[in-house]
Every structure is written in C-alpha cells, then in structure tokens.
Amino acid sequence: MSETVAANGSGPDVRSGGCLCGKVRFTVTGPVDDPHICKCSHCAKRSGAPFQWWVGFPMAGLEWTGDAEPTWFDTYPGKTARGFCGACGSHIAARDYGDDTVIGILATALDHHDTDPALVPTNLNRLAEAAPWLAQNDTRHATAG
Structure with a gap:
C-alpha cells in the first residue's frame, strides 16, 4: 500500500512505517490523536x-503489513505494553x-515523520520527570542546520 497523507482534509489519511530492518511494517489509517x-x-x-515522540x-x-508483528513487553504489567521488532x-x-x-505509534517509526505537519507535538507529558539539563538553554554545542 502506498502512503497517502491528506494534507487538505480530503481523501484517506493513511501513513506507513516500520522498524529499521523492515521485518515489522504497518499502515495506520485515520486521524492523528494527541501527538506528544x-x-x-x-x-x-x-x-x-531523554524522551520519546508518540x-x-x-x-x-492499524494493519501489520510486514513479515512479522511486534514483540510486546509489559512496561506497566497489566496496564501498558510496548511493541518492538524482535529482530x-x-x-x-x-x-x-x-x-x-487507540494505538500509540512512535512518530519516528513512521516513514515520513519529519515532513508530516499533523505529527507536530502539541503536548509535553510527564515534564516533572524530565532530565534537569533539558531545561537549560545552552547553545555552545549547537550546529548550523
């Protein structure tokens, strides 16, 4: 299935993605919910x-389209499971x-996460647990992009 992202709100809202090795592939169809x-x-x-983009x-x-489905690990037993490629x-x-x-997908697992404006995070969860150095505005190591 080819990826089609409806930028103007018309047509299907389908995104594809997968793991590094390509064994786990998927498509998700539907609106983006709570990018954070x-x-x-x-x-x-x-x-x-220090954080992840969900x-x-x-x-x-959700449709698993690759040769394998994720392996699931209970990070909060009985409450939340996280899926990863077993390979x-x-x-x-x-x-x-x-x-x-609802399924949570890591934005970086999506094929075009860096160019899809619908994926821009709108929320920062668990800010109190963040590494304290994240709040520092230190540009000594910044590089020109």
Whole structure:
C-alpha cells in the first residue's frame, strides 16, 4: 500500500512505517490523536533517550503489513505494553490494556515523520520527570542546520 497523507482534509489519511530492518511494517489509517513528547522514566530507559515522540491512531485503522508483528513487553504489567521488532529491536508502538480504540505509534517509526505537519507535538507529558539539563538553554554545542 502506498502512503497517502491528506494534507487538505480530503481523501484517506493513511501513513506507513516500520522498524529499521523492515521485518515489522504497518499502515495506520485515520486521524492523528494527541501527538506528544513523553519524558517518563519508562520511555527514557527503553529508548536510551531523554524522551520519546508518540502519536495516537485508531486501533481499527492499524494493519501489520510486514513479515512479522511486534514483540510486546509489559512496561506497566497489566496496564501498558510496548511493541518492538524482535529482530532489530526498534521501538514501534504502545497499547493500553482495556482500551482497544487507540494505538500509540512512535512518530519516528513512521516513514515520513519529519515532513508530516499533523505529527507536530502539541503536548509535553510527564515534564516533572524530565532530565534537569533539558531545561537549560545552552547553545555552545549547537550546529548550523
């Protein structure tokens, strides 16, 4: 399936994505829900980064299209599971038990996350848990882009 992102609100709203090795591939169809940055300790530890960029999509619009589906790990046993590729380890998704309406997808798992304006984060979750150095405005190491 080719990716079609409706920029003007008409037509299907379909995005594709997957892991680094390509074994886990997916499409999500439907509107973007709550694009946000999460700075909780679980996101930081799992990703090896100070935060992760999440986007919700309707669970009914999710289709696993690759050779494999994610391996799931309960980060909050009985509450939340995180999906990753069992071959390359790429983090891909999250789901909450008891909520079969929304799937959380890591924005960076989407093929065109860097050019899709609908994915711009609108919320910063768990700000109190953020690494204290994130608040520093230090430009000594900034590079021209």
